[in-house]
Amino acid sequence: MSDSFDLGEPPQPAKAEVYRVLARKYRPQTFAELIGQDAMVTTLGNAIKRGRLAHAFLLTGVRGVGKTSTARLIAKALNCIGPDGEGGPTIDPCGVCEPCRAIAEGRHIDVIEMDAASHTGVDDVREIIDASRYAAVSARYKIYIIDEVHMLSKNAFNALLKTLEEPPAHVKFLFATTEVNKVPVTVLSRCQRFDLRRISAEMLGAHFAAVAEAEGVEAEPEALALIARAAEGSARDGLSILDQAIAHAGIEGGGVKAAAVRDMLGLSDRGAVRALLGVLLTGDGLGALAALRRQYDLGVDPQAVMRALLEAVHATTLVKLGTVPEAGQAVEERQVQEEWAGNLSFAALHRLWQLLLKGHDEVARAALPIEACEMALLRVVHASTLPDPGELARQLAAGGPGPAVATAPTAPAPGSSVTAGSSLPETFVGLIGMLDDQGEAALAARLSHSASLVRYAPGELVLSSARPMPADFVRELTLELKRITGKQWRVSAEEVPGEPTLNEVKLAAAAAERAAILETPVVRAAFEAFPEAALESWTSEIRSNEA
Structure with missing residues (x-):
């Protein structure tokens, strides 16, 4: 007799477990696991304990803070019956009873979830209204969770109003939205609203x-x-x-x-950001562009660079205020920020913030982001050389040195030339005055409004090429100076930061004086008495009269 063997069915390969992304795998299943929303949990817990449950809840907040998860947790809390089947509504649902497990798995017949983005019409709402008349099949409450409720049409909202105001006792509405401003006020007034905070x-x-x-x-x-x-x-x-x-x-x-x-x-390395900001603060335009290009070549987005610079300036300002260091902040980063905070005034930090913020917006909209970023950084480099208006005003008031207050020498009569033996203008301001007196008002105005001075000596003029100027401007100025003075001048442009233009100095001084006038007690009192008033002109006598 031969042995027989029952081989049966061949072994089947085990089914690979379907991977669940972390955002789904670690979705909070209890209120204790819901992070960053303690105030809302406390309010809900007290309402459940006292039996003061609203018939409609509106959950608002930015994406991903837990609006839909909170709605499901509320559904669990209201329908939980406990492990023994005898429990009531609780802020700590058991998670093991049939209602809790069915709600967690999205299969409870009395907890209906609807995406308002794909069910926007009045007919969809009518279905909810008709179904809400019938009691829950197996749960304590029939619960409707409507996500992105702001997507409902105007007619759909209007159809929902009456039921939302006086729903049957067994019905609860839970609305979630990221754009609460689009929800009609008539709906808001019928809901208990919870604003879920950004998580720190x-x-x-x-x-x-x-x-x-x-x-x-x-x-x-x-x-x-x-x-x-x-x-x-x-x-x-x-x-x-x-x-x-x-x-x-x-x-x-x-x-x-x-x-x-x-x-x-695609984030910028913090060390590279510190190096770039340091170069900007020294006024090194070429160095700033080279540092930016190094990050760009590594794949860092120009807008990310601007954002990182903004974060660095903000952090430095907080250090200057004396805030507590960030948890986990590198020691070298804190040291650099403390050094910057010690060297920069609040006014300089605020000005730097505004310049970078403007640059960030320009880069975001630009057709050529890297070029826009370079131009924004060059603007910051130029601004780093400008004097603080308040300090400039104090220097001018004290009679200190300043390019706008130097005394111009007596110039020859119009049409005549200054001989080689004659004394040349000792200052840049004197040079401009000489050009104006010799009938070269256009050249004088261009130097006053657009020229950023690097170096001046009689017979030599060096301007900053960081300020745009016509291609033939240097040549034209050289010829005119030779014609007027009878002497060969060395006029050139260098790729280095220069001084503020004379017009900028004048405007800064005027702004500082205006700000000082506005702070005088008599002017402040006048504005308090006449809020609609405006300061059209002013004089230093206002301040002297205070004495």
């Missing part, structure tokens, strides 16, 4: 560290801090970035590194 970078960093640990992935604290800042208060956005960073680390090995995250996000 510190909280996000700690949350991402816990997720990385749960996933068995090593991550540098600086890398997690970069991801937290890039998330801009959104837990979902941050988890998506962390997911990408972990995948990148799987290829490169060694865990999630700050350098890899920086490359992945």
Whole structure:
């Protein structure tokens, strides 16, 4: 008798587990896991304990702060029956009873989720109204969760109003939106509103560290801090970035590194940003452009460079105010910021912020972003050489030196020439006065309004080429000076920062004087008595009369 063997069916390969992205895998399942929304959780907990539950809730906030997750948690809290089936509404749903598990899995028949972006019409709302008349099948409450509710049409909102104001006792409405300003006031007034806050970078960093640990992935604290800042208060956005960073680390090995995250996000290296800002503050235009191009060649977006510079200026201003250092901030970074804070006044920091902010907006709109970024940085370089208006006004008031107040020498009569033996103008202002007196008003005006002086000596004039000027301007000026003085002049342009133009100095002094006048007690009193008044002209006698 031969043995027989029942081989049965061949073994089947095990089904690969479908990967769930971190944003879904770590969606909060209890209010304790919902980070950054403690005030809302406290309010909801008190309302549930006292039985003061609203019939409609409106959850607002930026993307990824937990609006839909909160709506599902509220649905759980209201319908939880506890492990023994005898429980009531609670701020701590058990998560094991049938309603809790069905809601978590999105299959509860009495918890209806609707995306208003794809159900915008009045017919969709009518279906909700008709269905709301019937009692819940198996839950304590029939709950309607409408996401992005601001997408409903005007007619749909109007159709919902009556039911929303006086719904059946077994119905609760939970609305979520990122654009609460688009929700009609008539709807807002019928809902209990909760504004979910942006989650702080510190909280996000700690949350991402816990997720990385749960996933068995090593991550540098600086890398997690970069991801937290890039998330801009959104837990979902941050988890998506962390997911990408972990995948990148799987290829490169060694865990999630700050350098890899920086490359992945196209962020500018902080050390490179500090170097660039340092070059800008020294007024080195060529050095600034070279530093910018180095980052651009590495793939850093010009707008990201401007943003990083803005962050550096903001951080320096906070250091000057004496704020507590950022958690995890590098020692060398703090030292550089303290050095800048000591050397720069608040006025200079505010001016630098405004210039960079304007540049950031220009780069964002520009057809040629890198070129726009270069021009914005050159504007910052030029502004770094301008004097502080208040300090300039004090120098002028004290009779101190200044290019706009130098005394011009007596010039020859119009039409005559200054001989080689005659004394040449000792100052740049005197040179301009000589040109004006000799009938060269156009050249004099151009020098006053557009020329940035680098160096002047009788017979030699060096201007900054950072200020745009006509191609033949240097040649024309050289010929006119030779004709007027009878002597050969050396006129040239150099690629270095120059002094403010005479017109800029004059305007700065006038602005400083105007600001000082506005701060005098008599003028302040006048504006308080006549708010619509305007200061059209002023005189230093106003200040002297205060005595």
